[in-house]
Amino acid sequence: VFINCGASQLHLNDDSNYCQQMQRLLRNLQGTNSKSIHLAYEIGLRYNNLSLLKEELAKVGSLISYTTINEGGYRETIRITDALGRMFVARERNNAETGDSDDPTISSLCQQKVIHNSEIDMPQIGPNTLTQYGTACQPLCQGIDYIEFFVPVRKDDDGRTMEKIAKFYDFFFDAPTTVANDGTSHIAIIGFGKIDENGRAEQSLLFRERPFDNPPASWGVVNDDKLGTGHHIAIYVGASDDDFEVAAANCMDGGILWVNSLFEDCVLDVNSAMIEKQFRFKDIIDIENGDVLYVLEHEIRSVNHNLFPGTK
Numbered sequence: 001v002f003i004n005c006g007a008s009q010l011h012l013n014d015d016s017n018y019c020q021q022m023q024r025l026l027r028n029l030q031g032t033n034s035k036s037i038h039l040a041y042e043i044g045l046r047y048n049n050l051s052l053l054k055e056e057l058a059k060v061g062s063l064i065s066y067t068t069i070n071e072g073g074y075r076e077t078i079r080i081t082d083a084l085g086r087m088f089v090a091r092e093r094n095n096a097e098t099g100d101s102d103d104p105t106i107s108s109l110c111q112q113k114v115i116h117n118s119e120i121d122m123p124q125i126g127p128n129t130l131t132q133y134g135t136a137c138q139p140l141c142q143g144i145d146y147i148e149f150f151v152p153v154r155k156d157d158d159g160r161t162m163e164k165i166a167k168f169y170d171f172f173f174d175a176p177t178t179v180a181n182d183g184t185s186h187i188a189i190i191g192f193g194k195i196d197e198n199g200r201a202e203q204s205l206l207f208r209e210r211p212f213d214n215p216p217a218s219w220g221v222v223n224d225d226k227l228g229t230g231h232h233i234a235i236y237v238g239a240s241d242d243d244f245e246v247a248a249a250n251c252m253d254g255g256i257l258w259v260n261s262l263f264e265d266c267v268l269d270v271n272s273a274m275i276e277k278q279f280r281f282k283d284i285i286d287i288e289n290g291d292v293l294y295v296l297e298h299e300i301r302s303v304n305h306n307l308f309p310g311t312k
Helices: 016-030 051-063 127-133 160-173 241-253 270-276
Strands: 002-005 008-011 041-047 065-071 075-081 087-092 141-154 177-181 186-195 201-212 232-237 278-285 292-302
Touching: 002 141, 008 141, 051 065, 051 075, 141 160, 141 292, 160 177, 160 186, 160 201, 160 241, 160 278, 160 292, 232 241, 241 270, 241 278, 241 292, 270 278
Parallel strands: 041 087, 141 201, 232 292
Antiparallel strands: 002 008, 041 141, 065 075, 075 087, 177 186, 186 201, 278 292
């Protein structure tokens, strides 16, 4: 299932056999026979207004559960869990956060492709294309604000792992990063897109520590050669192929390039990355000693990749 969210897109696997296998692996990882599985992430979605979303949620009944809360008594939030346990957090856009800058935003520069009604009968528009891109309509979701991953750490870690994760993205991708404590736990924040005058990024990749007496090697993250990692993120880096080449070279030198056997692209060097316009890695490492801090499949793409939603 392909879901457009402004400049971003969600690809949600609804193949029952695949999803059941992934759930069994997750239960084995977490040592539970319960239907309750601790997923390793949540996805933050941005809406102009939540009223229409509530109407759509009411139509799907028991397939999706959701709760509505107010953050600090002023901002409505809907927490949605689908039939496979995936968690989404929908918030109304806060105009106070956008500022008055005239600088272009991700959403103003990029939008996911849609097929207009006049194009549906064209020979080159097949059923797969319609499924992937959808038909033109007014989207409810305006964008993905963040994806938050939960990282198992020792109770005495005190933010050290989050600092190492932030350094990883700074070192390999020259990304803006910071580590904060929201009163609950430490969070590594990796920024994407425009950064406003208050230091807030348009989109963020978040890593929040989850303390354990004895942290599991993997918590809520499958790392299976045949099934993959269960989820991945795609990121477009830089403003040109030159920027992309630097990122690919950094990852090759760091020994983290990786091939997912479920896909056709096979990139283990810079030349292949430039041909494919993308590469993959899954290990977020401590740049000092190479220890794996967290496993998350990344699909890193050039802005000249044919699926880039913006103007090349």
